[in-house]
Amino acid sequence: MTAPKVVKEIARRYNPRATQCFLHAAIPAADSYRHARTVMTTSLKTTRLAAWDHAYLWHPFTQMQEWEQDMPLIIEKGRGPYLIDTEGRKYLDGTSSIWVNLHGHRHPRLDRALTAQLRNIAHSTLLGLSNPPAIRLARELIRLAPKGLRRVFYSDNGSTAVEVALKMAVQYWQQRQPTAGPKNSFLHLKLAYHGDTVGAVSVGNIELFHARFRALLFPTLQVDPPYCYRCPLGLIYPACRMACIDPLEAIVKTRHRELAGVILEPLVQAAAGMVTAPPGYLTRVRELCTKYNVLLIADEVATGFGRTGKMFACQHEGVTPDLMAVSKGLTGGYMPLAATLTTEKIYGAFLGRYEEWKTFFHGHSYTGNPLGCAVALANIEVFRREKTLTHVRKQASLLARLLRPLAALDHVGDIRQCGFMVGIELVQDRNTGSPYPLERRIGHLVTRACREQGLLLRPLGNILALVPPLSIRPRELTKMVAILHRAIVETTDDRAAPL
Numbered sequence: 001m002t003a004p005k006v007v008k009e010i011a012r013r014y015n016p017r018a019t020q021c022f023l024h025a026a027i028p029a030a031d032s033y034r035h036a037r038t039v040m041t042t043s044l045k046t047t048r049l050a051a052w053d054h055a056y057l058w059h060p061f062t063q064m065q066e067w068e069q070d071m072p073l074i075i076e077k078g079r080g081p082y083l084i085d086t087e088g089r090k091y092l093d094g095t096s097s098i099w100v101n102l103h104g105h106r107h108p109r110l111d112r113a114l115t116a117q118l119r120n121i122a123h124s125t126l127l128g129l130s131n132p133p134a135i136r137l138a139r140e141l142i143r144l145a146p147k148g149l150r151r152v153f154y155s156d157n158g159s160t161a162v163e164v165a166l167k168m169a170v171q172y173w174q175q176r177q178p179t180a181g182p183k184n185s186f187l188h189l190k191l192a193y194h195g196d197t198v199g200a201v202s203v204g205n206i207e208l209f210h211a212r213f214r215a216l217l218f219p220t221l222q223v224d225p226p227y228c229y230r231c232p233l234g235l236i237y238p239a240c241r242m243a244c245i246d247p248l249e250a251i252v253k254t255r256h257r258e259l260a261g262v263i264l265e266p267l268v269q270a271a272a273g274m275v276t277a278p279p280g281y282l283t284r285v286r287e288l289c290t291k292y293n294v295l296l297i298a299d300e301v302a303t304g305f306g307r308t309g310k311m312f313a314c315q316h317e318g319v320t321p322d323l324m325a326v327s328k329g330l331t332g333g334y335m336p337l338a339a340t341l342t343t344e345k346i347y348g349a350f351l352g353r354y355e356e357w358k359t360f361f362h363g364h365s366y367t368g369n370p371l372g373c374a375v376a377l378a379n380i381e382v383f384r385r386e387k388t389l390t391h392v393r394k395q396a397s398l399l400a401r402l403l404r405p406l407a408a409l410d411h412v413g414d415i416r417q418c419g420f421m422v423g424i425e426l427v428q429d430r431n432t433g434s435p436y437p438l439e440r441r442i443g444h445l446v447t448r449a450c451r452e453q454g455l456l457l458r459p460l461g462n463i464l465a466l467v468p469p470l471s472i473r474p475r476e477l478t479k480m481v482a483i484l485h486r487a488i489v490e491t492t493d494d495r496a497a498p499l
């Protein structure tokens with residue numbers, strides 16, 4: 001059967017919408033045939049869902065024109081480190097479902113916590129009311145957080161947790177020193193990613209994501225990040241003596257009167273490509289913030305809850321930020337929930353008689369959702385019972401060993417690792433470090449090859465991010481790295497040869 005005939009046959013057997021993607025002009029006949037065959041061998045249930053996905057959904061961070069040309073992978077179930085699609089195929093979850101899953105999918109204790117909470121109530125508001133799981137979780141979070149953080153303000157995703165921190169910082173200074181001039185700007189690192197809401201984008205700096213929205217953003221101060229592989233100063237660590245801190249110090253020193261805070265992702269700039277900061281960088285930023293009376297905001301949305309081998313990344317350097325945003329791992333990957341933690345000093349500046357208008361006028365409908373808080377409590381309990389942090393540290397050493405052979409590959413420029421956050425930077429030329437042009441989509445091609453071998457990853461441009469569930473066992477970790485290794489070799493050697 002020729003490709004168009006196959007397509008017509010599918011249209012007859014299934015539905016026209018599912019077929020449209022295979023008729024698209026951009027698909028070469030051979031590919032069209034391959035896709036068509038995929039559909040022919042796919043169950044009616046999957047084909048129908050695929051058609052409805054193409055007809056009704058708009059996926060995040062996705063070029064939908066391209067998406068509509070391809071058969072979507074539809075995940076229906078999960079078990080441990082595996083995701084299972086509607087055809088029953090198993091894939092290793094190499095992104096922990098975008099950095100949220102910790103103890104694997106369908107963990108019995110987390111499942112039980114959710115169903116038990118459902119027997120009480122799914123949701124009631126924290127505006128003017130309270131609920132037991134939200135209260136208990138706040139107490140637990142304060143027990144786990146860097147010493148000195150004493151208050152928990154809930155929201156429902158990483159971006160809102162950051163927004164809350166920014167707004168708290170600005171209002172804090174207004175109330176703390178009402179007669180001083182405005183102290184409402186922020187310093188952040190280039191390549192930072194703090195989320196997609198407008199405030200979070202304002203303190204972010206990923207050109208591809210953020211440039212279009214510049215007109216909406218508030219002005220900020222920015223400095224180069226400590227990106228040792230591509231050092232903006234052209235220096236080499238440790239001989240550089242962390243000279244990249246100097247521009248940050250210069251800004252804090254000269255502009256502290258207007259600076260409400262410095263915001264950063266402690267230890268790892270995740271979406272930038274798992275860019276790891278040298279030891280001591282965070283400590284130095286903390287010292288500068290303290291010295292110049294500027295708040296330090298730690299965005300632990302990606303790094304929090306064991307990802308780096310400690311409960312929070314700040315704890316590697318014994319740093320207590322003034323505000324700390326958490327989400328992602330907070331519920332072990334079960335429910336959308338977030339929190340902004342702060343000190344008693346900041347909290348205290350918001351206290352007063354009602355008519356002093358010091359209230360923090362911010363809140364979301366699902367703030368402190370009892371289902372989310374109940375499963376977050378169970379998540380913390382699993383950390384204790386299963387000694388998750390000890391396990392991660394041990395497996396992170398194994399992961400480092402497994403990754404070593406990849407460092408020798410021709411198109412691997414740099415491998416960065418902090419606990420269970422790994423960035424593998426692919427380069428066109430290892431000697432010069434020259435990057436692949438983004439339009440070559442080398443990261444995407446490698447992850448497609450991984451998918452064919454049963455590993456799901458999502459690239460960050462030319463950087464492959466490997467973020468396994470914390471509970472993963474050595475066997476599966478070894479399998480993940482082996483697949484990744486093969487995929488890099490196959491993809492860079494064949495399809496990614498210089499044009």
Ligand SMILES: Cc1ncc(COP(=O)(O)O)c(C=O)c1O
Nearest residue numbers: 157158159193194195270301302
């Ligand atoms: C460091 C950091 N902050 C904030 C966010 C935004 O979180 P969310 O996607 O839940 O809004 C992310 C998401 O990847 C992140 O990595």
